[in-house]
Amino acid sequence: MADQITDTVCPRRRLRIGGLHQLLLCSAMAIFPASGAFAQATPGPDAPAPQTGTTAAPQTSEADEDSLTGDIIVTANRRNESAQRTALSITAFNGDQLTRLGVTNASDIAKITPAVSIYQIHPSVTNINIRGVSQNYFADHLEAPIAVYVDDAYIGSTSAIGVRSYDLERVEVLRGPQGTLFGRNATGGLIQYVSKGPTETLSAYFQVTGGGYEYGNGFVQTEGAIGGPIANGVRARFSFATNNDEGPWHNGVGANPGNTNEYAARLQFEFDLGPKTTLKLIGSTDLNRDSRGAAYTTQAAGVGPNQLGFPLAPNQIGTYVNLAALPTLAFINSPCAGCDLTGYRQGSNPFRINLSNPGEFDRSIYSITGKLTHDFDGVTLTGVSNYQNIKKIFSLDSDGGPSHLFDYGTEMKYDQFSQELRLNGSSSKLKWVTGAYYLDMNGRYGVDGLFDLGPYIGLTCTAPACTAGSPVTDAFRADYTLKVHSWSVFGQADYYVTPEFYVTAGLRYTHDRKKFDYRWRDQLGFQTVLTGGPANVVYNPSTDPTADRSFNNVSAKAQLNYAPDANTLFYAGYTRGHKGGNWSGPIFPPIDVSSLPHRQEVLTSYEAGAKIRFLDGRATLNGSVFYYDYKDYQAFAIVNLVQKIFNVDATNYGGEVEFKVNPTRGLDLAVSAAVSHSKVKDVPLPDGALADRELPNAPGLSLTGFARYSFDALGGKLAGQANVNYVGSHYLTALNEPTNFQKAYTTVDLRVDYTFPGDRWNVAAFVRNVNNEKYRIWGLDVSALSYAASIYGQPRTFGVTLGWKY
Numbered sequence: 001m002a003d004q005i006t007d008t009v010c011p012r013r014r015l016r017i018g019g020l021h022q023l024l025l026c027s028a029m030a031i032f033p034a035s036g037a038f039a040q041a042t043p044g045p046d047a048p049a050p051q052t053g054t055t056a057a058p059q060t061s062e063a064d065e066d067s068l069t070g071d072i073i074v075t076a077n078r079r080n081e082s083a084q085r086t087a088l089s090i091t092a093f094n095g096d097q098l099t100r101l102g103v104t105n106a107s108d109i110a111k112i113t114p115a116v117s118i119y120q121i122h123p124s125v126t127n128i129n130i131r132g133v134s135q136n137y138f139a140d141h142l143e144a145p146i147a148v149y150v151d152d153a154y155i156g157s158t159s160a161i162g163v164r165s166y167d168l169e170r171v172e173v174l175r176g177p178q179g180t181l182f183g184r185n186a187t188g189g190l191i192q193y194v195s196k197g198p199t200e201t202l203s204a205y206f207q208v209t210g211g212g213y214e215y216g217n218g219f220v221q222t223e224g225a226i227g228g229p230i231a232n233g234v235r236a237r238f239s240f241a242t243n244n245d246e247g248p249w250h251n252g253v254g255a256n257p258g259n260t261n262e263y264a265a266r267l268q269f270e271f272d273l274g275p276k277t278t279l280k281l282i283g284s285t286d287l288n289r290d291s292r293g294a295a296y297t298t299q300a301a302g303v304g305p306n307q308l309g310f311p312l313a314p315n316q317i318g319t320y321v322n323l324a325a326l327p328t329l330a331f332i333n334s335p336c337a338g339c340d341l342t343g344y345r346q347g348s349n350p351f352r353i354n355l356s357n358p359g360e361f362d363r364s365i366y367s368i369t370g371k372l373t374h375d376f377d378g379v380t381l382t383g384v385s386n387y388q389n390i391k392k393i394f395s396l397d398s399d400g401g402p403s404h405l406f407d408y409g410t411e412m413k414y415d416q417f418s419q420e421l422r423l424n425g426s427s428s429k430l431k432w433v434t435g436a437y438y439l440d441m442n443g444r445y446g447v448d449g450l451f452d453l454g455p456y457i458g459l460t461c462t463a464p465a466c467t468a469g470s471p472v473t474d475a476f477r478a479d480y481t482l483k484v485h486s487w488s489v490f491g492q493a494d495y496y497v498t499p500e501f502y503v504t505a506g507l508r509y510t511h512d513r514k515k516f517d518y519r520w521r522d523q524l525g526f527q528t529v530l531t532g533g534p535a536n537v538v539y540n541p542s543t544d545p546t547a548d549r550s551f552n553n554v555s556a557k558a559q560l561n562y563a564p565d566a567n568t569l570f571y572a573g574y575t576r577g578h579k580g581g582n583w584s585g586p587i588f589p590p591i592d593v594s595s596l597p598h599r600q601e602v603l604t605s606y607e608a609g610a611k612i613r614f615l616d617g618r619a620t621l622n623g624s625v626f627y628y629d630y631k632d633y634q635a636f637a638i639v640n641l642v643q644k645i646f647n648v649d650a651t652n653y654g655g656e657v658e659f660k661v662n663p664t665r666g667l668d669l670a671v672s673a674a675v676s677h678s679k680v681k682d683v684p685l686p687d688g689a690l691a692d693r694e695l696p697n698a699p700g701l702s703l704t705g706f707a708r709y710s711f712d713a714l715g716g717k718l719a720g721q722a723n724v725n726y727v728g729s730h731y732l733t734a735l736n737e738p739t740n741f742q743k744a745y746t747t748v749d750l751r752v753d754y755t756f757p758g759d760r761w762n763v764a765a766f767v768r769n770v771n772n773e774k775y776r777i778w779g780l781d782v783s784a785l786s787y788a789a790s791i792y793g794q795p796r797t798f799g800v801t802l803g804w805k806y
Helices: 020-037 095-101 106-112 526-531
Strands: 092-095 114-124 125-130 144-148 168-175 188-197 203-213 218-231 234-245 260-274 276-290 296-305 310-312 317-319 330-331 361-377 379-397 406-426 430-452 475-495 501-522 536-540 547-563 570-579 600-613 617-637 640-663 669-685 690-693 701-713 714-729 745-755 762-769 776-782 786-791 796-803
Touching: 092 095, 092 106, 095 106, 095 168, 095 714, 106 114, 106 701, 114 776, 114 786, 125 144, 475 714, 617 669, 617 776, 669 786
Parallel strands: 144 188, 296 317
Antiparallel strands: 092 168, 114 125, 168 188, 203 218, 203 796, 218 234, 234 260, 260 276, 276 361, 296 310, 296 786, 317 330, 361 379, 379 406, 406 430, 430 475, 475 501, 501 536, 501 547, 547 570, 570 600, 600 617, 617 640, 640 669, 669 690, 669 701, 701 714, 714 745, 745 762, 762 796, 776 786
């Protein structure tokens, strides 16, 4: 029974208006007149404030028990409340809905959530984008500007985000800065996963899914759980999931890349320590064994205006950097039309590839969480302790072809500990939460870059480590550590001026201390031979004071909220979020230590929204508009193979609207739309010029549509559903290179399921990306070496699921 909180926008195909005042005017015109149709509804005890006096009840929901328009309880404000009565832009789904919608990992959530995209760059790094806010850099040591929480514990490493989702109570997606209550890097929003906890009675389920991809490879996935009481006042639940996936790629010259062997498990115990005290312990693990890396699909590219890459047509000769002429920057022609410097041409099918190196992927994630809750007669104390450990080895063929031109690999060992204490309370006019948070992160990282350029640039290696007369082949290695110590204090309160009108104010102060120790070496002398640069670079607090930095910043929230009745809510306000500064960790020379650090970014958001329930609870219409003002946005780009993060200012404005209705028994319909218009100011291009750019992965328009119809059949229940997802054209990188332009695309998913009599067994068949749309989700401009690399979304996928529950 989920209730997807949505955001509203003016009914225009593309929002191109000139300022915050026009945005808010547009919001008022679009939202407030609509509320008049429901003005006759009477205020009720479900209004958002604790209040006295006589009020009528909210509309009684006549929606189907399992419809999308029913209420769902969320904790977005660090307390239990209806999502439809939560005054912020939130989308939420409960576990049953996630199962019916076919959600098995983080990426699936974006198909049913407006203004959100979630892409796995490769199995070890996941990129989350909310309203254009994201971090495109694939380095393991960087935190994302979209925070992810699992059972109240912050997931600090992007390497731990893209794991399999299973046995969930609900998922909450919050749009906009959430720093006051959640803090850590929730600049653009956050995603919160809540596991299904131990139950008072015995419950269990198991399901197995088998299927395949358009081009022949298959997968088998399982998941299940069992739980219930094990002693007086003690409950437990064990959950597990497996994924044995051969991946969608077919490699013509060796083993297929992208296979996955993933095994996950979670064990929970819940203890009643007294009538007002509860302790929950959660231990989980997620293991990837004998897996291989993802596959880049490459396209021949040339260096164009501003030294930005452009894709080559089949009959077109391109230019790329003449490495033999370095340190002088010069260009030479590709050896043939439509090919890269090795003479390779990728075919039109991005899943039919020819990789010399299928890659490697091995990862272990362990997490332990303890959550203590005690009720002091009106004030609730909550303490959450968490420890995480991650070990990972990953490599892939970065040139995407049969030659050993360029291979890339990473490894990491990461430990994280966090502790939060918070107090919640309320009175007749006030709801409040306050607390303190501590975080310690310790990461050790290694990155390898291997070149085999000799046959293509006509140089021989003269470094001492080379065999005399051998072609230039080199390996770069970067080893670095990052230590982070952070603490913060926070508070937020809702004050009710009247039963219908209340004011929200919140503040969080955060202090970060970060130390970076970076050591780079040119193992065979390529840097020295070609550029005359140093063969070793050391950057740490003993060599440069900028490697030991402290950051202090404030997150804030001020908002006005008005609930004229139990079925209508309006809000408008200001929020400020921030993401701490850090360092880049480049692997390819030349290494300029002065460009390694980057400043913290600050996002100021102005937002207005409305939430309306009508048709006796069978329909909801939610929406919001926003204006984002970025200071020192942390933009990522690759310039002549060197990874860089630079700070620039940016703006973004737009909004979302979502409508859900259960018009008749068994029928659910939902549509949503999101628009945005972004500008990143004075972005430095590779040739030194400055130009305005769009935020990466920020389409001007995206649409989703969902329909599900269920009815009684053969003594059970039969249902069919369809999901359509449209994503407008956008760029994949901050430089907006022509090589990384993604045209608009549409995907369609279909599913049919049958629940047998007795409601124990069910079977479902599904097809994802029915139209087999080919679209890219991530890209790199490596035109300096004559190609562009891309990760594609999954092709047509089909399968069958058999499930049982008790």
